[in-house]
Amino acid sequence: MPQDYIPVLIQILIALGFVVTTMLATHFLGPKRFSRAKLENFECGIEGMGNARSPFSVKYFLIAILFVLFDVEVIFMYPWAVNFKELGKAGFLDMFLFMILVLAGFIYIILKGAFKWDRR
Amino acid sequence: MGFNFYDFTALTHNIHVGLVEGFSPFMATTLEWVIVGTAYLLFVALFGLLLVYAERKVCAAFQQRLGPMRVGYWGLLQTIADFIKLLMKELIMPRKADRFLYNLAPFIVIIASFLAIAVIPFAPGLQSLDFDIGLFYLTSVSSVGVIGILLAGWSSNNKYSLIGAMRSGAQILSYELSVSLSLLTMIVFAGSMQFSTIVEGQRDGWYLFTGHIPSLVAFIVFLIAGTAETNRGPFDLAEAESELTAGFHTEYSGIKFAFFFLAEYINLFIISAVAATVFLGGWMPLHFGHLEAFNHAMDVIPPLVWFFLKVFGVIFIIMWFKWTFPRLRVDQILTLEWKYLLPINLINILLMAFIVLTKFHF
Numbered sequence: 001m002p003q004d005y006i007p008v009l010i011q012i013l014i015a016l017g018f019v020v021t022t023m024l025a026t027h028f029l030g031p032k033r034f035s036r037a038k039l040e041n042f043e044c045g046i047e048g049m050g051n052a053r054s055p056f057s058v059k060y061f062l063i064a065i066l067f068v069l070f071d072v073e074v075i076f077m078y079p080w081a082v083n084f085k086e087l088g089k090a091g092f093l094d095m096f097l098f099m100i101l102v103l104a105g106f107i108y109i110i111l112k113g114a115f116k117w118d119r120r
Numbered sequence: 121m122g123f124n125f126y127d128f129t130a131l132t133h134n135i136h137v138g139l140v141e142g143f144s145p146f147m148a149t150t151l152e153w154v155i156v157g158t159a160y161l162l163f164v165a166l167f168g169l170l171l172v173y174a175e176r177k178v179c180a181a182f183q184q185r186l187g188p189m190r191v192g193y194w195g196l197l198q199t200i201a202d203f204i205k206l207l208m209k210e211l212i213m214p215r216k217a218d219r220f221l222y223n224l225a226p227f228i229v230i231i232a233s234f235l236a237i238a239v240i241p242f243a244p245g246l247q248s249l250d251f252d253i254g255l256f257y258l259t260s261v262s263s264v265g266v267i268g269i270l271l272a273g274w275s276s277n278n279k280y281s282l283i284g285a286m287r288s289g290a291q292i293l294s295y296e297l298s299v300s301l302s303l304l305t306m307i308v309f310a311g312s313m314q315f316s317t318i319v320e321g322q323r324d325g326w327y328l329f330t331g332h333i334p335s336l337v338a339f340i341v342f343l344i345a346g347t348a349e350t351n352r353g354p355f356d357l358a359e360a361e362s363e364l365t366a367g368f369h370t371e372y373s374g375i376k377f378a379f380f381f382l383a384e385y386i387n388l389f390i391i392s393a394v395a396a397t398v399f400l401g402g403w404m405p406l407h408f409g410h411l412e413a414f415n416h417a418m419d420v421i422p423p424l425v426w427f428f429l430k431v432f433g434v435i436f437i438i439m440w441f442k443w444t445f446p447r448l449r450v451d452q453i454l455t456l457e458w459k460y461l462l463p464i465n466l467i468n469i470l471l472m473a474f475i476v477l478t479k480f481h482f
Binding site for chain 2: 004006007008010011012013014015016018019022023025026027029030031032033038039040041042043044051052053056057060063064066067070071074077078081082084085088089091092095096099102103106110115117118
């Protein structure tokens with residue numbers, strides 16, 4: 001039921017309230033001094049070089065994409081897992097087949113070298 | 121209205137009835153939730169402070185030090201003093217930072233951990249949300265936190281933050297798979313995702329014992345993956361002090377830094393509580409099949425105490441990891457997950473399904 005999730009909404013609001021109140025408290029409590037150097041980005045105390053908005057290693061994005069693929073497969077398994085006791089032997093065979101397909105894809109990814117991090 | 125320390129169902133029911141009689145239905149529900157939410161807020165704040173203290177004391181014990189001793193008896197007030205200090209600090213935002221996202225990140229991190237805590241059963245009757253998709257809700261909600269971490273790292277416009285956030289994101293995403301797969305193994309065994317059903321199913325023995333080999337494998341995988349999920353222990357390279365200053369929260373100061381810190385400790389609690397609930401029976405006392413006398417002796421200890429004993433046990437093990445294993449490199453972390461834990465998990469699920477099918481469990 002959708003209305004079962006109203007508590008979740010209220011929980012979000014209370015968490016928001018908590019964060020906002022503490023932020024306000026800290027705003028009024030502590031001293032504030034403006035200085036230009038304070039607003040620079042931290043780089044070991046030396047002057048900042050360039051910008052952090054630079055291209056990043058593509059391997060991290062590869063991991064993210066693989067996660068999406070595998071997570072979708074995991075989500076497929078949830079309803080199966082809950083109903084497994086009723087499905088019985090047929091359910092087991094189905095999942096066996098599904099798992100073999102997933103593992104085949106997984107082996108393909110390994111053979112393609114998606115996890116070879118030291119290779120350029 | 122008697123106060124029963126063994127079963128809170130009557131107490132919470134009485135409060136509910138009182139509210140419904142006194143107010144209109146809408147007001148009653150809202151008030152009930154405000155009370156529950158405030159209770160969670162208090163619990164989270166106090167537990168966070170306690171966990172920081174415990175972490176420092178455990179760390180000190182492993183290094184043969186005493187840890188904080190000056191503020192209060194045995195340094196008990198140390199974390200409160202730290203909190204007040206952080207509250208007094210000025211909030212600094214780097215000039216180059218993305219204003220909106222920089223300020224949004226702590227909110228997301230805190231809200232994600234707040235939502236996850238709502239489904240955890242503390243004792244009979246002390247659980248606010250008992251969805252039939254409880255475990256699924258928990259894994260999905262707790263993975264929202266990684267968005268906050270990525271936002272924090274990117275919006276700071278600092279190279280350390282960016283590298284830390286990327287590492288942290290890759291790590292949390294990868295280990296998310298292992299966490300959900302090892303929980304899935306236990307869902308196959310329990311036949312339900314509802315927390316109350318899972319706890320009730322462990323009346324004759326914890327799933328760790330009744331599910332023997334696959335349960336044990338799932339438990340170990342869950343502990344490893346859970347440690348990685350919370351960015352702790354040997355997996356804390358996202359905030360490796362010696363190379364990245366503080367990782368994704370390098371540019372956060374004062375109370376905003378405290379929010380990330382608090383969220384980390386709430387997540388530690390959530391991981392431990394889930395481990396305790398799904399594998400170690402939650403608030404269910406230690407029961408062994410039909411050993412009636414033993415079971416009755418164990419029932420004397422209240423469920424709330426059992427729950428926190430188990431949670432603190434798991435938390436201690438996770439802290440133990442941190443001071444035992446050296447920090448891993450990012451490629452080692454991802455190899456561990458993708459080449460070892462993931463295949464082990466997939467095969468483990470099949471093994472568990474086979475055991476459930478052949479009824480080869482206790």
